[in-house]
Amino acid sequence: MNPESIYVHVPFCVSKCPYCAFASAVKREGDEELYLDSLSREMELRRLEIWKIKTLYIGGGTPSALSPRSWDKLVRLLDENFSFEPGAEVTAEANPGSLSPEHLALWSEWRINRVSIGAQSFEDGRLAFLGRTHCAAQAKDAAESCANAGFSVSLDMMFGLPGETLRDWMTDLREAISAGSSHISVYQLAIESGTPFAGRDLPLPEGYAQYRYAQWRLPRSGYSQYEVASFSKAGHESRHNLNYWNDGEYAGFGPSAWSHAGGARFRNAPSLNDYASLLASSPVVFSERIEGERAARQAAVLALRTNLGIDWVEFSKRYGTRCADAIRRDLSLLPPDLIVNEPANSRHTAKGLRLGNAIWARIV
Numbered sequence: 459m460n461p462e463s464i465y466v467h468v469p470f471c472v473s474k475c476p477y478c479a480f481a482s483a484v485k486r487e488g489d490e491e492l493y494l495d496s497l498s499r500e501m502e503l504r505r506l507e508i509w510k511i512k513t514l515y516i517g518g519g520t521p522s523a524l525s526p527r528s529w530d531k532l533v534r535l536l537d538e539n540f541s542f543e544p545g546a547e548v549t550a551e552a553n554p555g556s557l558s559p560e561h562l563a564l565w566s567e568w569r570i571n572r573v574s575i576g577a578q579s580f581e582d583g584r585l586a587f588l589g590r591t592h593c594a595a596q597a598k599d600a601a602e603s604c605a606n607a608g609f610s611v612s613l614d615m616m617f618g619l620p621g622e623t624l625r626d627w628m629t630d631l632r633e634a635i636s637a638g639s640s641h642i643s644v645y646q647l648a649i650e651s652g653t654p655f656a657g658r659d660l661p662l663p664e665g666y667a668q669y670r671y672a673q674w675r676l677p678r679s680g681y682s683q684y685e686v687a688s689f690s691k692a693g694h695e696s697r698h699n700l701n702y703w704n705d706g707e708y709a710g711f712g713p714s715a716w717s718h719a720g721g722a723r724f725r726n727a728p729s730l731n732d733y734a735s736l737l738a739s740s741p742v743v744f745s746e747r748i749e750g751e752r753a754a755r756q757a758a759v760l761a762l763r764t765n766l767g768i769d770w771v772e773f774s775k776r777y778g779t780r781c782a783d784a785i786r787r788d789l790s791l792l793p794p795d796l797i798v799n800e801p802a803n804s805r806h807t808a809k810g811l812r813l814g815n816a817i818w819a820r821i822v
């Protein structure tokens with residue numbers, strides 16, 4: 459395994475948001491030590507596989523929920539185990555309620571150059587509905603502090619809340635733009651099974667108008683849409699995420715982290731305790747090989763998430779002409795207002811990106 463992209467999962471949150479199905483939990487006494495010791499053990503086990511890395515993404519969970527003292531240990535661990543290419547993109551996720559000046563000082567001093575903030579909204583009532591632990595003023599302050607400290611700032615914003623008007627969403631996006639961000643990701647609230655929201659009969663708006671508004675508004679403020687949910691100022695695209703969408707290889711560390719290498723995908727145990735106890739042999743609890751036309755179809759869907767779409771010359775070289783032709787035939791049946799099919803390239807129109815899920819279901 460020789461990936462150039464590394465993901466490190468921090469499995470802690472200050473509290474659990476009622477819509478969230480990610481692998482994270484509220485920290486208990488001793489959890490940070492158990493986590494760091496286990497991570498160190500996993501890195502030791504896999505050390506010889508890792509070469510110079512181009513992107514590192516420290517996500518969660520809430521990485522800023524780790525104390526600055528534990529962050530100090532984490533960065534030392536990362537320096538001991540990896541070497542970084544000059545100009546490597548290094549991202550940390552943060553939530554406004556737990557991000558402190560100490561975190562920012564340590565991140566600036568080390569090699570973090572990009573902070574992805576889970577703002578979600580700049581309106582207190584919407585944040586309270588989502589069970590977030592921060593208020594609008596903290597979200598604004600976190601974004602501005604990160605921008606002033608020289609980080610490239612990405613904001614996660616959520617639309618599609620019950621009772622939301624288009625004007626609410628317009629205000630939220632305006633605030634996100636004015637907070638000094640260079641990248642904005644927009645997500646629609648989805649009800650995931652097993653979460654507290656799944657037990658409530660929430661009247662969610664369709665969300666089409668909100669998404670369409672983001673596609674109209676953000677480019678007018680200098681953010682180009684380069685992926686279904688992602689808008690960026692020039693040069694601030696997430697290189698780490700682009701590697702996922704290009705079907706690249708990556709190594710994930712920590713509870714629940716996924717890795718992709720050598721035609722296989724595998725996942726570590728989701729709970730911290732299971733992950734820690736399995737490290738005596740291997741923390742991997744799921745693995746699968748993805749080959750042939752299935753691999754090609756999954757890669758096609760990933761590529762279609764981006765504005766560049768599928769480069770057929772490269773795609774045919776990588777997955778074979780037979781698979782490429784089969785996918786091309788499927789795409790040729792879609793209406794031209796959803797997809798642009800050219801001899802060298804297929805990509806979604808703006809409307810196609812809005813309806814992506816329905817289209818991709820036809821390809822895989």
Ligand code: SF4
Pocket residue numbers: 470471472473474475478479480482518519520553576
């Ligand atoms: S902060 Fe993020 S990861 Fe944590 S519970 Fe909320 S949505 Fe999930």
